[in-house]
Amino acid sequence: MAFKDVLGNERAKKILKIALYRNRIPNSMLFCGPKGIGKKDVAMVVAKAMNCLNENDDACETCMNCRAISGGKFPDVLEMQPENNVIKIDHMRLLKQTAYLRPMIGKKRVFIVEDAEKMTEEASNSLLKVLEEPPFFSHIILLTSCPHMILSTITSRCQVLTFSPISKEAIQECLINRGYEREKAQLISLIVRGNYKQALDVDWEDIRAKRKNVWQLLLCLLKKENVALYFQSFFASRRQLKEELEQTLEILSSFCRDLLVIKEKGDIRYLINMDYLDEFQKIERFITREQALDYNYIIDEALDGLRKNLNPNVLVNALFSNFMEFRNV
Numbered sequence: 001m002a003f004k005d006v007l008g009n010e011r012a013k014k015i016l017k018i019a020l021y022r023n024r025i026p027n028s029m030l031f032c033g034p035k036g037i038g039k040k041d042v043a044m045v046v047a048k049a050m051n052c053l054n055e056n057d058d059a060c061e062t063c064m065n066c067r068a069i070s071g072g073k074f075p076d077v078l079e080m081q082p083e084n085n086v087i088k089i090d091h092m093r094l095l096k097q098t099a100y101l102r103p104m105i106g107k108k109r110v111f112i113v114e115d116a117e118k119m120t121e122e123a124s125n126s127l128l129k130v131l132e133e134p135p136f137f138s139h140i141i142l143l144t145s146c147p148h149m150i151l152s153t154i155t156s157r158c159q160v161l162t163f164s165p166i167s168k169e170a171i172q173e174c175l176i177n178r179g180y181e182r183e184k185a186q187l188i189s190l191i192v193r194g195n196y197k198q199a200l201d202v203d204w205e206d207i208r209a210k211r212k213n214v215w216q217l218l219l220c221l222l223k224k225e226n227v228a229l230y231f232q233s234f235f236a237s238r239r240q241l242k243e244e245l246e247q248t249l250e251i252l253s254s255f256c257r258d259l260l261v262i263k264e265k266g267d268i269r270y271l272i273n274m275d276y277l278d279e280f281q282k283i284e285r286f287i288t289r290e291q292a293l294d295y296n297y298i299i300d301e302a303l304d305g306l307r308k309n310l311n312p313n314v315l316v317n318a319l320f321s322n323f324m325e326f327r328n329v
């Protein structure tokens with residue numbers, strides 16, 4: 001994988017490419033951003049570019065070093081992950097000791113620490129000195145999706161680079177290029193919320209089951225039936241509440257968007273949930289165009305609130321009461 005193979009994050013890639021070209025890659029870096037958007041891929045490209053025998057600002061992918069790094073068989077590039085959900089001081093001691101040794105076969109030593117927020121306080125503290133004064137031949141790249149959980153003493157010693165979720169359009173295009181049908185690609189790209197990695201290993205059967213549930217939820221909402229039970233079980237059983245609620249609302253939003261396309265007599269080829277066409281046709285005569293517009297507005301408002309970290313319980317309650325204000329279907 002070279003820079004061109006990493007989806008999105010053009011700004012971050014450009015900054016790194018220029019730094020590589022000038023041979024000015026910082027020795028201590030912190031890559032921040034949600035999971036599944038390519039932070040690790042970019043870190044690997046940087047590690048390869050610094051050791052590549054053919055290029056200096058990218059990975060050529062053909063030289064001995066690039067291939068060994070891709071295969072995880074390059075002694076100067078070390079990847080570290082939490083063990084049992086924690087990065088202990090022993091890991092960091094190993095990193096520290098190795099960082100002061102000159103590279104064995106490459107030009108630079110690179111340490112890539114995934115989920116760096118899982119470092120214990122001890123582990124973090126043991127890393128401070130090497131982050132502050134690393135030998136010129138060693139580079140430490142910390143990756144995190146929770147930058148607020150990283151000690152400020154660590155953050156202040158690193159060059160921080162922020163990565164953004166990949167756009168829905170980019171993920172969709174990429175899935176289509178990989179042979180996905182357009183509707184599937186569109187739906188997956190909506191649901192994964194910028195997480196490209198997740199898009200690639202989404203379980204389609206799981207999505208189908210979720211959509212079935214959300215369709216029932218929509219029918220209940222439209223009929224003003226009590227949906228409290230649905231959400232009670234939802235709130236009780238979900239570990240990643242915010243993410244799952246966001247996914248539910250994204251699916252709900254995709255149904256309401258399709259409903260609006262139908263109400264506006266739009267081209268049904270643009271439906272996201274084409275396989276629900278019959279279902280849409282059964283309910284569409286009970287809903288006015290204005291109502292369909294309002295549903296979209298209400299759900300988008302809830303999604304927006306969720307992204308601003310408003311309380312999910314409060315948001316769901318507001319969503320119900322907004323739906324309840326509509327005329328019976």
Ligand SMILES: [Zn+2]
Nearest residue numbers: 052060063066
């Ligand atoms: Zn190379």
